[in-house]
Amino acid sequence: MLRPLQPVSSAARVGLGILFFVVFVAVWAWATFGGYVTRTFLADPLTMVREGYELLVKHGFLYDIGMTIWRVVGGFVLAALVAVPLGILMGTYRAVEAFFEPFVSFARYLPASAFIPLLILWAGIGETQKLLVIFIGSVFQLILMVAVTVAGTRRDLVEAAYTLGAKDWGIIARVLIPSSAPAIAEILRLVLGWAWTYVIVAELIGSSSGIGHMIVDSQALLNTGQIIFGIIIIGLIGLVSDFLFKLANRWLFPWSLV
Amino acid sequence: MSKLVIENVSRVFPPSHKGGQPTRALEPTSLAIADNDFITILGPSGCGKSTLLRIVAGLDHATAGQVLLDGAEVKAPGPDRGMVFQSYTLFPWLTVAQNIAFGLRERGLPEAERLKIAQDWCQRVGLKGFEKHFPKQLSGGMQQRTAIARVLANNPKIMLLDEPFGALDNQTRALMQETLLEIWERERKTVMFVTHDIEESIFLASRVVVMSARPGRIKADIRVDLPYPRHYTVKTSPAFSDLKAQLTELIRVEAQTAAAH
Numbered sequence A: 001m002l003r004p005l006q007p008v009s010s011a012a013r014v015g016l017g018i019l020f021f022v023v024f025v026a027v028w029a030w031a032t033f034g035g036y037v038t039r040t041f042l043a044d045p046l047t048m049v050r051e052g053y054e055l056l057v058k059h060g061f062l063y064d065i066g067m068t069i070w071r072v073v074g075g076f077v078l079a080a081l082v083a084v085p086l087g088i089l090m091g092t093y094r095a096v097e098a099f100f101e102p103f104v105s106f107a108r109y110l111p112a113s114a115f116i117p118l119l120i121l122w123a124g125i126g127e128t129q130k131l132l133v134i135f136i137g138s139v140f141q142l143i144l145m146v147a148v149t150v151a152g153t154r155r156d157l158v159e160a161a162y163t164l165g166a167k168d169w170g171i172i173a174r175v176l177i178p179s180s181a182p183a184i185a186e187i188l189r190l191v192l193g194w195a196w197t198y199v200i201v202a203e204l205i206g207s208s209s210g211i212g213h214m215i216v217d218s219q220a221l222l223n224t225g226q227i228i229f230g231i232i233i234i235g236l237i238g239l240v241s242d243f244l245f246k247l248a249n250r251w252l253f254p255w256s257l258v
Numbered sequence B: 001m002s003k004l005v006i007e008n009v010s011r012v013f014p015p016s017h018k019g020g021q022p023t024r025a026l027e028p029t030s031l032a033i034a035d036n037d038f039i040t041i042l043g044p045s046g047c048g049k050s051t052l053l054r055i056v057a058g059l060d061h062a063t064a065g066q067v068l069l070d071g072a073e074v075k076a077p078g079p080d081r082g083m084v085f086q087s088y089t090l091f092p093w094l095t096v097a098q099n100i101a102f103g104l105r106e107r108g109l110p111e112a113e114r115l116k117i118a119q120d121w122c123q124r125v126g127l128k129g130f131e132k133h134f135p136k137q138l139s140g141g142m143q144q145r146t147a148i149a150r151v152l153a154n155n156p157k158i159m160l161l162d163e164p165f166g167a168l169d170n171q172t173r174a175l176m177q178e179t180l181l182e183i184w185e186r187e188r189k190t191v192m193f194v195t196h197d198i199e200e201s202i203f204l205a206s207r208v209v210v211m212s213a214r215p216g217r218i219k220a221d222i223r224v225d226l227p228y229p230r231h232y233t234v235k236t237s238p239a240f241s242d243l244k245a246q247l248t249e250l251i252r253v254e255a256q257t258a259a260a261h
């Protein structure tokens, strides 16, 4: 029975989750096979699968997938390397926060995609430009969210650490960082999802490889089956990376879940 | 010689909003605590007990006056004044043993030694077998036992406790009082213990300091001459009842004043 906030069994949870996809594909098949939508605009599920198979086998689509993943991960890791330490510093020291916060808050609203023409001028259409798009798109969000998390550390834990003899470095290394670590991991997971949207946009413009590039090519050929296959692949990769993140968090931070 | 000297310490909190009145949490208060004394501070809610304890711990600053520990002025928190808080403040990412060893780690003791001391304290506060548990897996009573062990493992000069058993049920609280008393009778640490429970204040203390309603002042300072080691049955002795009646009367007046505000 449906009751507010009532938990469901894990079997029911998996079943319901799968049910959605079944319904989705059924509606799609009904619309396309039934002739309610023109072929030109939307391929049917079977065509999509066939096109996808051809992409993988004949057109080296695996290489495109690999390129896209490497760009996302590369740009995202660079952003995290800058943002996490800076965010921790901002969360810890009010003066550092006062210095960076106004700029970062401003920069956060600059859409990464709007930088693409400028970045092409600066960095060409090579990999540097792609990495920079991801970097700009994620770094400011990461900085702010990490800073807020660290600044929100329970004050009583910090006070307890001081009365146990911790000095400033001890407070940062053994209270602020470990207490924020699970939330920071969660922020990384979230922002990685956003990074995926930036990479596709970056690949739509001035690129010779990647999932986004394939999608543009397919559009020129009116091959909607390939486009949909590409989109589904992106979704699947997102699902897998999300799952890996959750697994890693459970393994790294058992205390926050027990 | 007195170990801890509180000299005319007062605390006024600035107004919380523009045009508001500042809060006088603590009137100038003086108190001397001898080495190995167990004093309890008894007073109605909001009378400045936590404020006084936080100033001694160095977590808050006195508006005027000073606190001296062994003749040196207290300016900042330090491991010589261990504190057990009213709320649960174990580090959730550390196990019981790691929590107890936190201060030792900050002091730079080698891991093997830290572990040995932590295990020893686990045993003494009755947490044997729970060394590897995380705080979330413990009951409130066990969490406070760990918090007490965490302070004692650090070997402080004075131990400050702010209503550590306030959130526990009566049976657990009674057991915790006995554990704490046992440890104190063995270690003879100087203890400052804040509570609003009259029975608790008498059972534990060698001296009960009663505070008045806000703004807090010391209203009475009463020696408890019940001999140590104390057994829980002392709670039913005539001497205990007399003290209890006396303190109840004192506190009643203050509670009424507090309620009238």
Ligand SMILES: Nc1ncnc2c1ncn2[C@@H]1O[C@H](COP(=O)(O)OP(=O)(O)OP(=O)(O)O)[C@@H](O)[C@H]1O
Pocket (backbone or CB within 6 Å): B013, B014, B023, B024, B025, B043, B044, B045, B046, B047, B048, B049, B050, B051, B052, B196, B214
């Ligand atoms: N940071 C603060 N800013 C402003 N006022 C404060 C602050 N801390 C405490 N006060 C005020 O000081 C007074 C004393 O507070 P304190 O916490 O010391 O009381 P207490 O005796 O410990 O009470 P309880 O038994 O309820 O814990 C209260 O009126 C409280 O509102």
Ligand SMILES: [Mg+2]
Pocket (backbone or CB within 6 Å): B049, B050, B051, B086, B162
């Ligand atoms: Mg209090």
